[in-house]
Amino acid sequence: MVDIYGILQKIGFDWQVALANLVNFLIILFLLKKFAFKPIGKLIKDRRDKISEGLQKAKEAEARLAEVDAIGISRLKETDQKSAAMMVEAQARAKKLEESLMKKAEGRQQQALEQAREQHKKAQEESQRMILQEAGALVREMIVKTVGLKPEAVDEALIEKAVLQLHHDKH
Numbered sequence: 001m002v003d004i005y006g007i008l009q010k011i012g013f014d015w016q017v018a019l020a021n022l023v024n025f026l027i028i029l030f031l032l033k034k035f036a037f038k039p040i041g042k043l044i045k046d047r048r049d050k051i052s053e054g055l056q057k058a059k060e061a062e063a064r065l066a067e068v069d070a071i072g073i074s075r076l077k078e079t080d081q082k083s084a085a086m087m088v089e090a091q092a093r094a095k096k097l098e099e100s101l102m103k104k105a106e107g108r109q110q111q112a113l114e115q116a117r118e119q120h121k122k123a124q125e126e127s128q129r130m131i132l133q134e135a136g137a138l139v140r141e142m143i144v145k146t147v148g149l150k151p152e153a154v155d156e157a158l159i160e161k162a163v164l165q166l167h168h169d170k171h
Helices: 004-010 015-147 154-168
Strands: none
Touching: 015 154
C-alpha cells in the first residue's frame, strides 16, 4: 500500500501548518460572513429594491409622458392654426403698408421732380441773365472799338436795346 503521509512529507506538506491554515480560513470565513457578507447582501437587496422602484417609476413616467405628448400635440395644432391666422393677418397688413409706402414714395418722387424742374428753370434764367450781361459787355466793347469812344460815353440804353434785340432774334 502506498504511504500517503510519506509522499506528502517528501513534497513539503506539513499537517500542522495545513491545520493552522484551515483554522485561520474558518475564522476569516466566519468574520466575513458576520461582518461583511450580511451588510453587502443588505446593500445588494436595497439596491435591487431601488432598481425595481425606479423601473416602476419609469413606467409611470412613460405613461405620463404619453399623456403630455398627446396634450402637446393638440396644443401644437392649436398654435399652428393661430400662427397661420396671424401670418395671413400680418401679410394683409404688410400689403397695406407697402401700398401706403408706394403712394408716399410716388408723392415724394413727384415733389422731387417738381423741385428739379423749378431748379432747372431757375438755373436757365440765371444762365440767360449771365449771358445777357456778358453780351452787354461784349456789345459795349464792340461799340467802343468801332466808334472809338470812351466806354463811359457809350449810351447804356443803346447797349441794352442791342442785347435785347439779340436775345429776341435767338428765340
